[in-house]
Amino acid sequence: MIDPSLAPPGQHVASLFCQYFAPELPAVRSWQDARAKAVETIIDTITEVAPNFRGSILGQMALSSMDLETKPGLVGGDIFHGQIRLDQLFSARPALGHGDYRSPIAGLYMCGSSTHPDGGVTGVPGHNAARELLRDRRRHARNNKARATA
Amino acid sequence: MFMTDPTQFDAVIIGGGAAVTEEFLPAFRNSTASYSVSLLKPKIVRAMDLARHGLELKLRP
Numbered sequence: 676m677i678d679p680s681l682a683p684p685g686q687h688v689a690s691l692f693c694q695y696f697a698p699e700l701p702a703v704r705s706w707q708d709a710r711a712k713a714v715e716t717i718i719d720t721i722t723e724v725a726p727n728f729r730g731s732i733l734g735q736m737a738l739s740s741m742d743l744e745t746k747p748g749l750v751g752g753d754i755f756h757g758q759i760r761l762d763q764l765f766s767a768r769p770a771l772g773h774g775d776y777r778s779p780i781a782g783l784y785m786c787g788s789s790t791h792p793d794g795g796v797t798g799v800p801g802h803n804a805a806r807e808l809l810r811d812r813r814r815h816a817r818n819n820k821a822r823a824t825a
Numbered sequence: 826m827f828m829t830d831p832t833q834f835d836a837v838i839i840g841g842g843a844a845v846t847e848e849f850l851p852a853f854r855n856s857t858a859s860y861s862v863s864l865l866k867p868k869i870v871r872a873m874d875l876a877r878h879g880l881e882l883k884l885r886p
Contacts, residue, residue, distance in 0.1 A: 677883045681854050688855045736849040738857065747843040747858050748836050754843060754858070787842070796844055796862055798869040 686733065693717055698740040698751040706741035713739065756789035765791055776804040777811075784808050 681688050693713075700709055714737045722729045740752025749756065757763055766774035769789040778785050786804035788794035839845050843858040862882065870880065 677885060683852050686853075688853055690855055690860065692860045734850040734853070736857070743843075743858060746837060747845070749843060749858075795864040796859055797864040798866050802866070802869050802872075 691717060691721075696740060698744075698753070706739035710737055710739045710742075713737070754788065755794040756787060759793050764793070768793065776800075776807045 696713065700706065714735065718729050718732070738746075743749045743752035743754070757769060763769070768774055768791045769785070773779070773785075774791060776784050776786060776790055784804045784807065786800040788800070790800040790804065792799055833840070835842075839847065845857065845859075846854055847857045848854050849857060870876070
């Protein structure tokens with residue numbers, strides 16, 4: 676246990692990042708109904724190689740792709756806000772013409788995984804968005820000054 | 826028009842988006858949607874003085 680603040684003494688948190696699940700299920704099923712079955716399958720799979728796993732569980736929380744969409748707001752449960760493909764990177768992230776961290780609304784900036792260089796909790800999209808914001812602010816100040824002296 | 830006071834909007838009660846720590850059971854906490862912090866750029870950690878804001882990175886032995 677590296678961080679004792681996560682669980683009471685002698686108890687632990689096991690975090691499982693499980694791939695791959697379809698974000699959208701066939702029309703008759705929803706993740707609301709399928710979640711519990713998926714959890715059981717995952718626990719069974721781990722218990723095959725770690726036999727005391729299931730018996731050690733005190734409680735659990737599971738987030739399906741639907742839950743990730745509802746709560747943190749990840750569309751389709753996509754932690755990267757759009758696939759990391761060559762046609763969706765660099766100036767094409769999130770879309771061509773909008774790759775400079777400026778949103779179509781003046782003064783509203785974008786960052787996070789949907790902007791270059793995508794996810795992974797690097798802090799870089801926010802860093803770049805702040806850089807562009809400061810650049811706009813300096814330009815605005817220069818323009819104001821030029822207007823005042825004109 | 827350029828507003829100098831930034832405003833942050835969050836759609837949920839807990840701020841932090843997908844990089845949030847939650848108490849998912851009484852006395853049990855975890856990063857519920859993010860599984861990595863190893864890519865966080867040291868340059869940004871220093872520039873924002875995140876240690877002063879409570880950031881402490883614990884390295885796996």
